Amino acid sequence: MKQSIQYKILLPFLLVLFIGMASLIFVLYNINEQNAYLTIKNDMISARRNQELFLRQYFLINNLEISHLSLINESDSISKSLSARLGSDVRVYPNISSDTIDLPKDEGFSLALEGDTAYTVFFDRGRVTATISFPIQIEGKIIGIMTYSKDYTDLFNKNSRFLLITGLFAAAIFLAMLITSYLISGHLVKPIKSLIRNTDQISKGKYDLDIDIDSRDEIGELANKFEDMAKTVKRQIEIIEKDRDEIRETQEQTKSFFDNVTHELKTPLTTILGYAQVIKENGFTDKEFFDRGTSYIINEGQRLNDLVMDILNASRTSSNLGEYDFQELDLTELLRQTCDEMRIDAGQYDIQIDDEIQDNLLIRGDRDRLKEVITNLLDNSIKYGYTNSTIRVVAFSKGPLTFITIKDRGIGIPEKDLDRIFEPFYRVSGNAPKRGGSTGLGLSIVKNIIEIHGGAIDIKSQVNQGTEVNISLGGD
Ligand SMILES: Nc1ncnc2c1ncn2[C@@H]1O[C@H](COP(=O)(O)OP(=O)(O)OP(=O)(O)O)[C@@H](O)[C@H]1O
Ligand SMILES: [Mg+2]
Structure with a gap:
């Protein structure tokens, strides 16, 4: 009882x-x-x-x-x-x-x-x-x-x-004492009852407590400590839940990554195996088929090789800080040089690259990786930009930060896809690039490199208008 x-x-x-x-x-x-x-x-x-x-x-x-x-x-x-x-x-x-x-x-x-x-x-x-x-x-x-x-x-x-x-007097005193002690003991027990109610709430997973105790005695102290404890537990649970969600998300991403890798590898392999099988059976009897088959095998083999290289690159850039070589570098020179190199490629599609790059932009970073970022972004703007259009590259510093913007006029990215384009292998369905060899790994590599540099990347886009990529570097 x-x-x-x-x-x-x-x-x-x-x-x-x-x-x-x-x-x-x-x-x-x-x-x-x-x-x-x-x-x-x-x-x-x-x-x-x-x-x-x-x-x-x-x-x-x-x-x-x-x-x-x-x-x-x-x-x-x-x-x-x-x-x-x-x-x-x-x-x-x-x-x-x-x-x-x-x-x-x-x-x-x-x-x-x-x-x-x-x-x-x-x-x-x-x-x-x-x-x-x-x-x-x-x-x-x-x-x-x-x-x-x-x-x-x-x-x-x-x-x-x-x-x-x-x-009668004794009975009256007894009654008065009974009522007084009942009230006093009730008053003493009230905060304890409030604590019991709140403990009950915690056991039901509700951590926003309503402890109505303002006494300054030991019970008041206990109530304060109890409230602190509940807040700590709540914070810890929020951390655990956040970690759990992140782990789940990572697991899902890893699964989708492997599904995509398998799918991407299987397609060229099936073609190679198919042609190799028929060539083995027919030998040189069908010269035309032999030539077409060997070309397919070479092309698909090349695609396979590019894909494996991309995957290796993606894995290298993902999070292995040890692989990075951070040093003071001249971003102005790096950007101008990369734009020059990409102009040759862009010229094939009558695309012009205009740059507006502030002089003496010095930052700390891995030169090769940052070059890879700019190359990938310009490559996207060329692949998905309209022929006869202009790509604008702007870079400047403001306070401790350095900003880079690459803006093109092209097919753009639908709003619903914007959240996912940084996922490995994610490609916007229906957005056909001007040339083949796209695996959908470019932006995931870019994001990894920027994050390892402590920066941030954001993409704004409008379908049939164009895309703007904004990068900030140099923050803490
Ligand atoms: N500037 C852009 N304009 C329109 N769509 C773009 C642009 N940049 C990226 N995208 C869309 O985002 C997708 C992901 O880009 P990402 O660079 O990761 O892959 P990719 O260019 O298709 O392949 P990869 O970079 O591996 O050769 C692209 O497939 C494309 O649909
Ligand atoms: Mg790309």
């Missing part, structure tokens, strides 16, 4: 309180009762002394000798005068022989008959009476018994009232 902290605090506290109150009432009750009996005892003792004194005076004043006979004669008169004087019931019993009827039967009276003094307290139908009985003696001989009774109902009633009030 679940035991709430609130009840663990409340129960022992209230138990101790209850036992304390009950003990207090018990002690008060006993002290009161003892006091009542002490009052009665003192009353009785002084009553006896007064009566003995009165008896002696009575006989003296009336000039009587104290004897059994005079006691018998005067007993009524003595009883009346004493009762009137003390305001209580005083009786004299001169006839105490064993055959006398009407003698009281209580224990005090029996003891008085034996020469002792005793008093008894009677409780009878709500009334409390105390009676003292003592012997009247002459020269050691008992000549009668005197009894004195007094009503103590009021005294006992007063005690009961006192106890009732004390009890």
Whole structure:
């Protein structure tokens, strides 16, 4: 069974309180009762002394000798005068022989008959009476018994009232303590309950907590630490999820890369094998087929070789920093030289390359790899640009960054393909290049090289308008 902290605090506290109150009432009750009996005892003792004194005076004043006979004669008169004087019931019993009827039967009276003094307290139908009985003696001989009774109902009633009030008072204190301790313990437990609710949220994967605790005590500290912990866990989980997504993406890319490699290699191989098989079977009998076949085998073999070289190149440029040779280089000179070399190629399609390159652009990088980047981008602009158009190459520096832009007028890239053109082997379907030998590896190689240089590449394009490639280098 679940035991709430609130009840663990409340129960022992209230138990101790209850036992304390009950003990207090018990002690008060006993002290009161003892006091009542002490009052009665003192009353009785002084009553006896007064009566003995009165008896002696009575006989003296009336000039009587104290004897059994005079006691018998005067007993009524003595009883009346004493009762009137003390305001209580005083009786004299001169006839105490064993055959006398009407003698009281209580224990005090029996003891008085034996020469002792005793008093008894009677409780009878709500009334409390105390009676003292003592012997009247002459020269050691008992000549009668005197009894004195007094009503103590009021005294006992007063005690009961006192106890009732004390009890009610104790009950009220108990109730007040019960309510106060319930509220205080509830107040103490509230933040813990809030923490439990929030822990529950975390176990359900919700990390945005709503901890409504502003106390500055240990529980408040615990709540703050708990919130920090939840934030850390949330951050770690986000990192793990991001890593997981990246790993999945890499796995998918790797799979698609191998699928593409296999597909690209299979096509020329199938052609080579097909022609080789027929040539083997027919020999030189069909000279025309023999010549066509061997040309196909050579061309496809060449394509295969180019493809393998491209794949090797792509793999080399991908992430192996060790293969890079970083040094200070003159980008202006590199760009101008590459543009010059590509102009020959572009000229075949009446494409002009205009450059607007700032002087003395010095950067840190791998010269060969950066040349490869520009060559690939210009190659794309020539392959997919319109004949009789112009390619613009612009380069300048701004602050710590160097920007390169290559812009062509050509068939452009549809918006939906822009996200994917950096993937290895991805080619826009329907965008036929001016010449063969395209594998779709160029832009993935370019992106790798730029990223290894700490730069960024972005492509904007409009179908049937042209494409603009922007590169920034030199950032951190
Ligand atoms: N300047 C451009 N204009 C229009 N389309 C382009 C341009 N540059 C790239 N593309 C499109 O993006 C695809 C990917 O380019 P990428 O350079 O990676 O491959 P490729 O040029 O086809 O082959 P490779 O570079 O391996 O010879 C191209 O196939 C083409 O469809
Ligand atoms: Mg290319």
